[in-house]
Amino acid sequence: xxxLKSQSSQLQLKGIRGAFxxxxxxxxxxxxxxxxxxxxxxxxxxxxxxxxxxxAYGDLCAEYGEIAITHYPNRLIMPGFIDTxxxxxxxxxxxxxxxxxxxxLNQYTxxxxxxxxxxxxxxxxxxxxxxxxxxxxxxTALVFACVFPQSVDAFFEAAEGRNLCxxxxxxxxxxxxxxALCDTAESSYQETKALIQKWHRRGRLRYAVTPRFAITxxxxxxxxxxxxxxxxxxxYLHTHVSENVDEVAWVKELFPDCxxxxxTYAQAGLVKERSIFxxxxxLSDQEFQRLSEAGAAVALCHTSSLFLGSGLFKIExxxxxxxxxxxxxxxxxxxxxxxxxxxxxxxxxxxxxxxHQTLSPFKALFLATLGGARALCLDDTIGNFDLGKAAxxxxxxxxxxPLMAFRNxxxxxxxxxxxxDRVFSLVMMGDDRVVEATYILGELAxxxxxxxxx
Amino acid sequence: xxxLKSQSSQLQLKGIRGAFxxxxxxxxxxxxxxxxxxxxxxxxxxxxxxxxxxxAYGDLCAEYGEIAITHYPNRLIMPGFIDTxxxxxxxxxxxxxxxxxxxxLNQYTxxxxxxxxxxxxxxxxxxxxxxxxxxxxxxTALVFACVFPQSVDAFFEAAEGRNLCxxxxxxxxxxxxxxALCDTAESSYQETKALIQKWHRRGRLRYAVTPRFAITxxxxxxxxxxxxxxxxxxxYLHTHVSENVDEVAWVKELFPDCxxxxxTYAQAGLVKERSIFxxxxxLSDQEFQRLSEAGAAVALCHTSSLFLGSGLFKIExxxxxxxxxxxxxxxxxxxxxxxxxxxxxxxxxxxxxxxHQTLSPFKALFLATLGGARALCLDDTIGNFDLGKAAxxxxxxxxxxPLMAFRNxxxxxxxxxxxxDRVFSLVMMGDDRVVEATYILGELAxxxxxxxxx
Numbered sequence: 074x075x076x077l078k079s080q081s082s083q084l085q086l087k088g089i090r091g092a093f094x095x096x097x098x099x100x101x102x103x104x105x106x107x108x109x110x111x112x113x114x115x116x117x118x119x120x121x122x123x124x125x126x127x128x129a130y131g132d133l134c135a136e137y138g139e140i141a142i143t144h145y146p147n148r149l150i151m152p153g154f155i156d157t158x159x160x161x162x163x164x165x166x167x168x169x170x171x172x173x174x175x176x177x178l179n180q181y182t183x184x185x186x187x188x189x190x191x192x193x194x195x196x197x198x199x200x201x202x203x204x205x206x207x208x209x210x211x212x213t214a215l216v217f218a219c220v221f222p223q224s225v226d227a228f229f230e231a232a233e234g235r236n237l238c239x240x241x242x243x244x245x246x247x248x249x250x251x252x253a254l255c256d257t258a259e260s261s262y263q264e265t266k267a268l269i270q271k272w273h274r275r276g277r278l279r280y281a282v283t284p285r286f287a288i289t290x291x292x293x294x295x296x297x298x299x300x301x302x303x304x305x306x307x308x309y310l311h312t313h314v315s316e317n318v319d320e321v322a323w324v325k326e327l328f329p330d331c332x333x334x335x336x337t338y339a340q341a342g343l344v345k346e347r348s349i350f351x352x353x354x355x356l357s358d359q360e361f362q363r364l365s366e367a368g369a370a371v372a373l374c375h376t377s378s379l380f381l382g383s384g385l386f387k388i389e390x391x392x393x394x395x396x397x398x399x400x401x402x403x404x405x406x407x408x409x410x411x412x413x414x415x416x417x418x419x420x421x422x423x424x425x426x427x428x429h430q431t432l433s434p435f436k437a438l439f440l441a442t443l444g445g446a447r448a449l450c451l452d453d454t455i456g457n458f459d460l461g462k463a464a465x466x467x468x469x470x471x472x473x474x475p476l477m478a479f480r481n482x483x484x485x486x487x488x489x490x491x492x493x494d495r496v497f498s499l500v501m502m503g504d505d506r507v508v509e510a511t512y513i514l515g516e517l518a519x520x521x522x523x524x525x526x527x
Numbered sequence: 528x529x530x531l532k533s534q535s536s537q538l539q540l541k542g543i544r545g546a547f548x549x550x551x552x553x554x555x556x557x558x559x560x561x562x563x564x565x566x567x568x569x570x571x572x573x574x575x576x577x578x579x580x581x582x583a584y585g586d587l588c589a590e591y592g593e594i595a596i597t598h599y600p601n602r603l604i605m606p607g608f609i610d611t612x613x614x615x616x617x618x619x620x621x622x623x624x625x626x627x628x629x630x631x632l633n634q635y636t637x638x639x640x641x642x643x644x645x646x647x648x649x650x651x652x653x654x655x656x657x658x659x660x661x662x663x664x665x666x667t668a669l670v671f672a673c674v675f676p677q678s679v680d681a682f683f684e685a686a687e688g689r690n691l692c693x694x695x696x697x698x699x700x701x702x703x704x705x706x707a708l709c710d711t712a713e714s715s716y717q718e719t720k721a722l723i724q725k726w727h728r729r730g731r732l733r734y735a736v737t738p739r740f741a742i743t744x745x746x747x748x749x750x751x752x753x754x755x756x757x758x759x760x761x762x763y764l765h766t767h768v769s770e771n772v773d774e775v776a777w778v779k780e781l782f783p784d785c786x787x788x789x790x791t792y793a794q795a796g797l798v799k800e801r802s803i804f805x806x807x808x809x810l811s812d813q814e815f816q817r818l819s820e821a822g823a824a825v826a827l828c829h830t831s832s833l834f835l836g837s838g839l840f841k842i843e844x845x846x847x848x849x850x851x852x853x854x855x856x857x858x859x860x861x862x863x864x865x866x867x868x869x870x871x872x873x874x875x876x877x878x879x880x881x882x883h884q885t886l887s888p889f890k891a892l893f894l895a896t897l898g899g900a901r902a903l904c905l906d907d908t909i910g911n912f913d914l915g916k917a918a919x920x921x922x923x924x925x926x927x928x929p930l931m932a933f934r935n936x937x938x939x940x941x942x943x944x945x946x947x948d949r950v951f952s953l954v955m956m957g958d959d960r961v962v963e964a965t966y967i968l969g970e971l972a973x974x975x976x977x978x979x980x981x
Binding site for chain 2: 164165166167168170171173201204205208379380381382384385410411412419422423424425426427428429431433434474475476479480493494497498500501502504505
């Protein structure tokens with residue numbers, strides 16, 4: 074009996090061998106030697122979609138030498154990327170021309186989102202969206218649906234079908250938007266409540282109460298959003314803040330009694346742990362402090378803030394020692410110009426350079442993995458290869474294009490200095506082509522099919 | 528006899544059919560209706576590598592119906608892109624981490640360029656570099672070699688072997704650089720002169736007198752560069768100007784008697800037509816005026832000026848009505864992060880947005896084609912599909928990736944409004960994958976081999 078059990082358990086084990094990179098602490102606050110975990114020849118042992126063992130192949134092969142092992146030589150295996158802000162209904166309207174935030178919403182976004190009243194249409198786009206996430210190595214995302222509850226159902230059904238860890242929510246929006254896209258404070262409360270009860274903590278899915286932003290929600294709607302957070306203390310809050318100068322000015326007009334943009338949310342009880350605010354380009358010192366004290370997070374969306382001309386995020390302020398704020402990267406598609414968190418990190422590096430800051434490649438990749446998991450309060454289950462975590466991981470090919478193959482030698486980096494150079498090339502030159510494989514709960518969910526090779 | 532001649536001439540003709548986009552004037556100064564030439568179903572007739580006829584297929588098919596025609600349905604055919612500033616020796620050091628201009632030169636560039644003393648090495652890199660240009664749809668470039676004359680020979684030999692229209696030159700550098708990379712004023716003069724006599728106007732090749740920048744050239748070297756321009760009035764001048772604040776300050780120290788950075792070149796007679804200055808991020812009003820009056824050009828290198836944190840170019844000042852300056856796009860690899868002029872245009876759009884300017888997709892593509900040709904004074908032979916011009920062109924696939932295929936319908940745009948949206952997606956989402964084919968003098972020189980398709 075015990076023999077059979079052992080054999081059965083043995084059958085479920087499988088291994089991934091290769092060079093592994095993940096983070097065990099935050100390189101913004103401790104040295105890279107203390108935060109970066111690099112195993113040049115490692116073995117990741119999986120059981121039931123979780124990490125059963127992880128370490129140097131030489132240390133583990135005696136115990137796990139008999140299990141089926143997939144070997145990825147000359148690749149880099151990382152935890153799946155985590156996108157802390159993205160809009161699935163905007164997948165097809167990526168690269169919409171010529172406007173800054175408020176005009177862009179009116180001209181492109183609102184007309185597009187009206188299509189998502191049709192659940193079949195929404196489901197189709199949700200599948201395409203998830204294909205793109207996986208193609209780009211993103212395994213978890215915090216996602217805006219749109220105002221229609223069926224747009225949330227469509228998304229969660231698609232995510233559930235792929236065993237993905239996803240957070241999403243219905244947009245709450247009861248003013249300053251086309252009537253066809255508006256709910257009311259009361260209907261948004263009721264619909265959100267029903268969606269929470271239906272989807273929150275169903276498998277790997279989580280719900281985020283999602284007022285679009287202060288401009289499109291009345292005080293009453295924000296108050297009811299806060300009431301939902303009280304009724305369901307472990308759901309998320311997901312919204313935008315201080316993205317654009319005109320937006321900030323309008324908020325000030327709409328909420329004359331509030332002390333700044335963030336305060337419109339704080340007064341409704343929306344600034345807390347599990348609250349994620351996208352952008353924050355124009356946050357004040359006091360607002361950063363308030364986010365820090367509340368344990369709330371900011372999603373940095375650099376391709377978007379450049380595309381809409383919103384401004385340059387102050388990364389060193391968010392990651393200050395005095396008032397540290399949890400930070401993740403967000404693609405913010407469709408205002409973002411790429412689904413790739415590598416390309417998002419590329420722009421994050423450039424924005425830092427413009428501000429005479431330097432964003433190291435390890436810091437950037439921390440933000441895209443464990444940093445994002447912490448921002449989403451999911452670091453107990455995803456974000457690195459710690460034992461027991463979900464086996465959502467990606468296999469990166471540092472020689473995916475002819476130019477990358479010329480720049481990067483085929484050998485595996487031996488130390489953090491060599492690794493830093495290698496991963497910096499992934500950040501600056503990488504896109505979906507470097508993602509050779511994406512695994513969800515230990516199962517292959519995306520595999521790059523063809524590459525141009527000459 | 529005449530029958531035979533006619534038949535022989537007939538045999539040399541071939542046609543390309545598809546949707547064509549080029550520019551017949553500058554959309555910064557005339558309307559897009561007057562500057563954009565779009566032929567939704569066009570025929571390009573080629574003879575001996577040049578444009579023999581160009582127009583609507585319906586108008587030309589009677590006359591040219593019998594020639595061999597290659598049809599590219601649902602593609603967009605454009606003149607080849609023109610890169611007005613790039614360093615071929617820096618191909619393999621793209622994405623070098625962490626520094627701004629002056630430190631980046633010392634830490635990465637100078638050590639790399641020393642390898643190009645070995646001509647065989649240089650030739651190998653030149654071939655890889657040209658592969659990348661063609662893969663990205665770039666058919667002409669203004670190219671820095673390095674200080675060694677053999678690095679120029681290697682480049683021109685490689686370019687000549689592919690029948691490419693290329694401009695390049697030996698770096699002149701006699702101070703503030705490692706001794707192994709320095710020439711002297713006199714040796715740089717003699718070596719440059721010999722290279723001009725060897726390569727300038729040999730087939731499609733042109734020579735550019737190439738002092739690196741004022742910091743690394745003595746007054747005497749700049750004076751001799753000016754003397755070369757007088758001795759060979761139709762060679763080019765290619766250098767850098769006002770890229771970085773520290774650089775500008777250092778120039779001021781080195782040239783206390785000059786009225787600003789550009790004046791260091793002007794005093795040596797280097798600011799004239801056929802002079803191309805890379806960057807110009809920190810040029811003053813007076814310097815823009817001086818460039819305009821001289822008929823000199825600026826190469827805008829946005830991925831580079833973001834990557835090195837140099838600053839944001841003032842496009843509206845360069846393209847002012849009062850003092851118009853000729854402008855092209857440059858990738859500036861290796862400080863630029865991509866060989867793609869589409870990705871360069873993507874960053875150009877974002878920089879414009881940050882400055883509350885709007886760079887339309889047609890303006891961006893003008894800069895990458897006819898604008899670049901004008902900047903390089905090559906618009907008599909390349910830059911659009913005018914009769915008699917060289918048949919250097921590219922076939923773009925607006926549905927090259929799954930995401931682009933979702934965003935863009937398979938049908939051909941019917942008018943400029945539809946076309947603007949389509950080409951904006953190329954600018955924002957495109958990279959080498961959208962370049963399906965690159966033709967040089969009417970011959971296929973690069974063809975995309977594989978695409979991921981799902």
